[in-house]
Amino acid sequence: MKNSTRREFLEKTGALIVFGLMFAGCKTMGTLGQNMGNILEGTVGQSGGGNVGLALKSAKAIGRNFTDFTPEQEYYIGRTVGAQLLGKYPPFDNSPANNYANILGQTLAQASNLPETFGGYHFLIQDSDEINAFAAPGGFIFITKGMIRCCDSEDAFAAVLAHEIGHIQFRHGIQSIKKSRIADTFATIGVESAKQFGAKGLGRLVDLFEESIIDITKTLVTDGYSRSFENEADQAAVDIMKRVGYDPACLMDMLHKMEHNLIPGRNDFSQTHPEPKIRIETIQTLVGHISRPGQPESRINRFQQFSKMI
Amino acid sequence: MADIMSVQVMKGQLRKEPSFLSPVLRILSYTETVTVLSQKEDWVEIKADKDGVNGWLHASALTAGKIELDPGSENVKTAVSSDEYALAGKGFSKEVEKGYKSKNPHMNFSWIDKMETFMVSHENMKAFLQEGKVISQGGIS
Numbered sequence: 001m002k003n004s005t006r007r008e009f010l011e012k013t014g015a016l017i018v019f020g021l022m023f024a025g026c027k028t029m030g031t032l033g034q035n036m037g038n039i040l041e042g043t044v045g046q047s048g049g050g051n052v053g054l055a056l057k058s059a060k061a062i063g064r065n066f067t068d069f070t071p072e073q074e075y076y077i078g079r080t081v082g083a084q085l086l087g088k089y090p091p092f093d094n095s096p097a098n099n100y101a102n103i104l105g106q107t108l109a110q111a112s113n114l115p116e117t118f119g120g121y122h123f124l125i126q127d128s129d130e131i132n133a134f135a136a137p138g139g140f141i142f143i144t145k146g147m148i149r150c151c152d153s154e155d156a157f158a159a160v161l162a163h164e165i166g167h168i169q170f171r172h173g174i175q176s177i178k179k180s181r182i183a184d185t186f187a188t189i190g191v192e193s194a195k196q197f198g199a200k201g202l203g204r205l206v207d208l209f210e211e212s213i214i215d216i217t218k219t220l221v222t223d224g225y226s227r228s229f230e231n232e233a234d235q236a237a238v239d240i241m242k243r244v245g246y247d248p249a250c251l252m253d254m255l256h257k258m259e260h261n262l263i264p265g266r267n268d269f270s271q272t273h274p275e276p277k278i279r280i281e282t283i284q285t286l287v288g289h290i291s292r293p294g295q296p297e298s299r300i301n302r303f304q305q306f307s308k309m310i
Numbered sequence: 311m312a313d314i315m316s317v318q319v320m321k322g323q324l325r326k327e328p329s330f331l332s333p334v335l336r337i338l339s340y341t342e343t344v345t346v347l348s349q350k351e352d353w354v355e356i357k358a359d360k361d362g363v364n365g366w367l368h369a370s371a372l373t374a375g376k377i378e379l380d381p382g383s384e385n386v387k388t389a390v391s392s393d394e395y396a397l398a399g400k401g402f403s404k405e406v407e408k409g410y411k412s413k414n415p416h417m418n419f420s421w422i423d424k425m426e427t428f429m430v431s432h433e434n435m436k437a438f439l440q441e442g443k444v445i446s447q448g449g450i451s
Contacts, residue, residue: 070373071318072340073402080410082422091421102428107435110330113352116319116371118340122425140425154442189401206409209402213410245444299442 064186066174071118071138074174077212078119078138081173084217085134085142089126092145097125097309100302104154105141105161111243112162112236114169121168123161125310130268131261133160134220135167137174147269148310150258153295154303158244159237159251166236172229176219177212184208224272231282238286247295248287252280313346315356318373324365328353331436335365341377 069077092098101123109121121139126132131146141164151157167173185208188201219225225233234251241248255276262270273279322338328350336358338344344356344367353366411417439446 070401076402076404076407079419079422080407080417082425083417083419086418086421098428103430103434103438106430107438110432110435114370115330116322116368118319119426120319120321120429122428124421124425124428140422185401202405202409205401205406206413209406209410210413212402243446245439245446296443299444302442 065179065182066171066177068182068186069174074171075118075138077174077209077216078136078140080209080213081136081216081220082140082142084213085136085220086124086126088221089128089130089132089142089144092125092127094125094309097306098123100306101125101143101157101161104158105165108158108162108240108244109139109165109168111240112165112169113239117168121165130266131258131270132268132272133164135164135173136220137168137171137216139168141165141168144268145310146261147258148307150254150261152253152257153250154299154306155241155246155250155295156254156257157303157306158241158246159248159254162237162240162246163233163251165240166233167225167229169236170229170232172225172233173216173220174212175229176216176225178215181208181211181215185212220272222267222271227274230274230279234279234283235286238283247292248283249290249292252283252287255280255283313374314359314376315344315346315354315372315374316377317342317344317367317371318377319371322367322371324356324358324363324367326365328355328366330368331432332366334432335363338367338371343376344372 105123106121109115117139119138121141123141123143125148126142126144128144129146129149130144131150132142132144133147134142136142141161143160143164147160148157151160185205188204188208224230237251238248241251258269259276262268262276264270317338317340320340322340322342324335324338325332326335338358343359345359347355347357347364349355349369350366352369354369354372355364355366356372357364411419438444
């Protein structure tokens with residue numbers, strides 16, 4: 001791993017492997033939450049039960065951020081974001097086509113820096129001529145028929161899927177949730193864990209869940225990610241393709257065709273992503289100048305068969 | 311002191327070698343604990359506490375410490391302020407999704423459920439790469 005995911009993992013686990021669990025109590029809390037919690041614990045924590053104890057837990061929760069969501073929680077967020085995305089474009093009910101997308105996509109995901117998510121990676125084609133693709137948290141990836149038509153080869157299609165896997169790897173989706181909402185969520189989880197508010201606590205969590213889904217879906221469908229997040233996903237795509245053995249320069253081929261196919265003003269990729277020509281310049285730097293291998297006939301043939309279904 | 315870690319995914323794939331096309335020895339369940347033996351880049355060599363089977367898991371399948379399941383235990387009561395325990399089934403969970411569905415009855419999850427059945431075996435992945443003459447450069451061997 002060469003990114004924040006690796007750093008995150010090493011912070012959470014590698015240090016423990018080396019040093020044992022002796023530092024476990026010192027990690028992961030944000031500074032504000034940690035200090036507040038320590039101060040309060042030092043004064044009243046030992047004897048304070050009931051509401052005082054809950055206040056301590058809530059104070060600590062303020063320091064939480066998106067990295068504190070477990071893979072299980074990210075999975076449930078991703079399921080509902082996915083259901084929302086299928087409201088925008090319906091599923092393409094074609095088993096052979098979806099099987100091909102999954103065998104290619106799941107193979108690529110294995111070579112990413114986050115091969116294991118709570119429920120695994122799953123891919124679904126959406127029945128729309130608009131050019132779009134989405135990565136819902138936890139590994140639910142959607143690609144429209146319009147996007148697939150921007151791909152002239154299996155390698156180019158692999159580039160699209162690998163870019164979306166990159167968004168999952170970097171956990172970009174859950175970073176769209178407002179920070180205040182994440183703090184509220186962990187405060188509520190703390191209260192819920194202490195079994196004080198029962199149904200009321202659950203109701204509040206459902207509200208926060210619903211609001212979090214709106215935050216993410218709005219980013220995916222309307223606002224788009226930042227340029228730096230898109231660059232990270234392109235970098236991940238290039239890395240994944242190189243590792244598996246696909247031609248990373250096909251990401252640029254796909255973008256050239258996308259530039260030709262995009263219809264300005266549509267609420268699709270043109271609204272949520274940097275212009276293809278800008279991405280091509282960046283990707284060229286990532287890929288470097290490499291000799292481009294020809295594609296074997298077996299690969300060309302199976303992609304042609306797939307394309308006929310789209 | 312041996313380091314205890316827990317499986318944080320539904321199906322952790324315990325492999326013979328630190329490689330994704332290495333044979334899967336067995337599937338480790340969510341919350342199952344393992345003892346860490348060594349680490350090689352992004353792979354962790356472990357012994358499964360349940361049956362003593364040794365193998366390699368990708369680091370992304372593991373979290374430090376134990377994952378606590380019992381919502382009534384003392385561990386869970388202190389979990390929000392502890393890094394030694396994570397909570398299974400808490401926070402945004404199946405129960406919360408159920409509550410969301412009640413509030414949003416028009417939402418259709420049937421295709422999300424169907425998507426989750428799209429599973430590709432590693433034998434099929436390997437055969438797919440071989441058929442397409444896709445030559446790995448290190449990620450999959």
